[in-house]
Amino acid sequence: MDIQFRAIEGNSLGYKATMATFALFAITGVIATFYIIHSGLWVTGMYMRVPWGLQIVLAVFYIGLSAGSLVISGLYGVFGKLEYKPFARLAVYVAMMFLIAGLLSIITDQGRIDRVFVQPFVFLNPQSMFSINPFLYTGHIAICVVYLWALFYEKKKLTTFIATLAFGWAFCVHSGTGMIFGFGARMLYESPLLPASFVAAAMASGCAFMIITIVTLFKLANRPLDDGLIQWLGRFLAITIIVVIYFLFAENAYRVYVVELRSAGIYFLFGGWHSLFFWIGLMLIGMFLPLFILFNRRTGKQIKWIIIASAMVVFGVLCERYVIVLPGLTHPPELFPGWEITQSPLIEGIASYQVSFLEFLQALGVFGIIGFMFGWGLKYLKLLPTEARMLH
Amino acid sequence: MNRRDFLKATGGTIVAVGSGAYAFRFMTQTNTRFRHAGLPEGQTQKLYGMVIDLTKCEPGCTACMDACRRENNIAEPGAEENHERWDIHWIRKVRMESGVGEVHREREIPLLCNHCDNPPCAQVCPVQATYKRHDGIVIVDQHRCIGCRYCMIACPYNARYFNFKDHHADWTNPDHPKRSHGVAEACNLCAHRLDVGQKPACVEACEQIGCGAIMVGDLNNPTEGELHNPEDLVSRFIAENPVQRIRDDLGTEPKVYYYGL
Numbered sequence: 001m002d003i004q005f006r007a008i009e010g011n012s013l014g015y016k017a018t019m020a021t022f023a024l025f026a027i028t029g030v031i032a033t034f035y036i037i038h039s040g041l042w043v044t045g046m047y048m049r050v051p052w053g054l055q056i057v058l059a060v061f062y063i064g065l066s067a068g069s070l071v072i073s074g075l076y077g078v079f080g081k082l083e084y085k086p087f088a089r090l091a092v093y094v095a096m097m098f099l100i101a102g103l104l105s106i107i108t109d110q111g112r113i114d115r116v117f118v119q120p121f122v123f124l125n126p127q128s129m130f131s132i133n134p135f136l137y138t139g140h141i142a143i144c145v146v147y148l149w150a151l152f153y154e155k156k157k158l159t160t161f162i163a164t165l166a167f168g169w170a171f172c173v174h175s176g177t178g179m180i181f182g183f184g185a186r187m188l189y190e191s192p193l194l195p196a197s198f199v200a201a202a203m204a205s206g207c208a209f210m211i212i213t214i215v216t217l218f219k220l221a222n223r224p225l226d227d228g229l230i231q232w233l234g235r236f237l238a239i240t241i242i243v244v245i246y247f248l249f250a251e252n253a254y255r256v257y258v259v260e261l262r263s264a265g266i267y268f269l270f271g272g273w274h275s276l277f278f279w280i281g282l283m284l285i286g287m288f289l290p291l292f293i294l295f296n297r298r299t300g301k302q303i304k305w306i307i308i309a310s311a312m313v314v315f316g317v318l319c320e321r322y323v324i325v326l327p328g329l330t331h332p333p334e335l336f337p338g339w340e341i342t343q344s345p346l347i348e349g350i351a352s353y354q355v356s357f358l359e360f361l362q363a364l365g366v367f368g369i370i371g372f373m374f375g376w377g378l379k380y381l382k383l384l385p386t387e388a389r390m391l392h
Numbered sequence: 393m394n395r396r397d398f399l400k401a402t403g404g405t406i407v408a409v410g411s412g413a414y415a416f417r418f419m420t421q422t423n424t425r426f427r428h429a430g431l432p433e434g435q436t437q438k439l440y441g442m443v444i445d446l447t448k449c450e451p452g453c454t455a456c457m458d459a460c461r462r463e464n465n466i467a468e469p470g471a472e473e474n475h476e477r478w479d480i481h482w483i484r485k486v487r488m489e490s491g492v493g494e495v496h497r498e499r500e501i502p503l504l505c506n507h508c509d510n511p512p513c514a515q516v517c518p519v520q521a522t523y524k525r526h527d528g529i530v531i532v533d534q535h536r537c538i539g540c541r542y543c544m545i546a547c548p549y550n551a552r553y554f555n556f557k558d559h560h561a562d563w564t565n566p567d568h569p570k571r572s573h574g575v576a577e578a579c580n581l582c583a584h585r586l587d588v589g590q591k592p593a594c595v596e597a598c599e600q601i602g603c604g605a606i607m608v609g610d611l612n613n614p615t616e617g618e619l620h621n622p623e624d625l626v627s628r629f630i631a632e633n634p635v636q637r638i639r640d641d642l643g644t645e646p647k648v649y650y651y652g653l
Contacts, residue, residue, distance in 0.1 A: 039557075040555070040558060040574065042556035047477035111537070119536060122519075125519065128518045129516070186545065333549070336638070342488060342489050344487070
């Protein structure tokens with residue numbers, strides 16, 4: 001199958017306005033980050049009891065998105081599904097952008113950003129997941145660059161090799177990210193299932209995001225796209241949703257069943273605002289409604305509905321990342337089982353977390369940077385095919 | 393793939409994984425195997441530990457907390473709204489209760505870094521800024537810390553602190569460094585004082601007010617090198633009294649022992 005790729009012209013007002021908006025976001029984010037660096041992290045919503053916040057939530061969300069995007073390119077590169085070749089370049093580029101976004105989110109969250117670029121590589125601690133992950137992330141970006149090069153120059157053998165490597169590497173990256181939490185010391189973090197459920201949610205959100213991106217870009221660029229390709233991706237998305245639901249069920253059933261984790265498990269499911277994120281944001285909007293839409297005979301075939309379901313899944317997985325990170329921190333570690341701490345100079349009981357405006361701007365900045373890079377890529381690299389059709 | 397290739401690949405994988413695992417094990421040694429290395433024959437490496445005798449600890453007294461602040465240049469609790477969100481207390485006293493009616497109990501207990509023998513904070517630190525010294529003291533190198541706060545997540549005792557703010561006004565002890573915002577810290581058992589044969593500030597303050605509830609000494613050696621009177625020997629006290637450690641079940645091997653909990 002001969003596929004032509006052509007960059008978009010990028011002369012329209014819409015393109016320029018979008019790029020200008022991304023640039024504005026990026027500049028705002030840079031200013032907010034400098035302000036936070038200068039003042040100290042107390043100007044964010046984080047504090048002693050909740051030392052991680054929005055940036056870490058978004059970092060794991062972005063890194064998850066990159067995995068799913070890569071899966072779409074793997075359909076051609078690893079499994080040889082030729083009809084998905086038109087999306088392969090775009091998928092790898094999106095994966096790369098999200099990895100950069102994840103890294104930027106983590107870097108801007110550090111207390112001493114000036115030390116981030118040297119210390120972790122010089123004083124590597126092989127016992128720390130936080131130490132291993134930078135190598136996995138930067139390695140993954142490097143692999144994506146080679147992968148993209150192989151796709152651009154149609155190097156078939158190299159493509160298969162590097163696609164398989166990227167696929168395996170992606171599993172390591174996402175399991176590694178899940179392990180940061182799964183192997184943490186908070187009651188709601190300790191779970192060997194977390195790395196696996198992290199990979200599953202990553203697949204779902206990444207696949208959903210790629211569906212939205214592909215349909216939107218083809219429509220904006222006025223290029224023909226076969227509905228069948230998106231319908232198949234919709235079914236693939238439905239399967240990943242079922243896997244995510246299964247992991248969530250197993251994980252929470254374990255927490256509520258085991259006596260020592262029960263109070264934490266009940267806190268997670270019914271203990272505060274985060275429970276709404278879990279039940280409404282993740283389970284209802286992010287999982288069951290999209291599943292209903294995708295399995296329904298009528299809506300499951302309509303591109304409009306598949307897009308709506310995909311957007312819901314992306315939102316749901318964002319909620320999932322929130323409930324992975326925050327409730328584990330707001331729930332207190334049990335220092336003295338059977339005792340209640342009634343007085344302390346610190347906040348010892350259930351804590352709370354609110355995103356500060358500066359953190360929001362910082363997050364907007366990261367989004368702006370990758371949005372701008374993505375837009376740039378569409379204009380200057382041949383990422384988008386002239387058409388995408390089913391093979392008959 | 394024929395049988396020969398399969399065997400080659402399998403053998404290669406086993407050797408690679410095995411040597412990798414051994415290298416990992418070697419790099420991550422945390423047991424006492426090398427603890428006595430380089431010392432004269434018969435002499436053992438010190439292993440500092442602490443005993444807090446709650447039966448002697450005066451309710452409402454904050455002498456240990458105050459002395460710790462002065463010694464280690466820890467800022468006084470702020471006056472602004474929500475200051476408890478960012479205040480640092482290397483040692484803090486908490487009041488806790490359990491049971492109701494006749495079985496109702498109340499305790500006031502000083503909490504600090506437990507200087508675990510298996511410190512999760514050091515394990516997770518991506519730049520080895522937090523590490524365990526040979527004498528068992530868990531310490532933070534603030535010049536290396538990148539401020540990722542993973543140690544705070546990993547510590548099961550809520551004993552790690554992060555400098556969310558700069559504290560320019562507080563430099564009560566010019567011989568001891570201050571910390572910039574953006575780095576983590578925790579009790580270092582006054583390592584700088586122990587190194588020159590002095591007692592930690594909290595121990596000294598507690599003795600000065602006549603309580604003597606806190607003791608620090610060598611857990612490896614019951615007779616020599618103690619920083620206390622012979623009757624207060626830490627290792628002997630631990631051997632002869634029903635002491636407890638906080639969340640002993642976690643496997644972190646804390647080295648702060650409580651009596652009368």
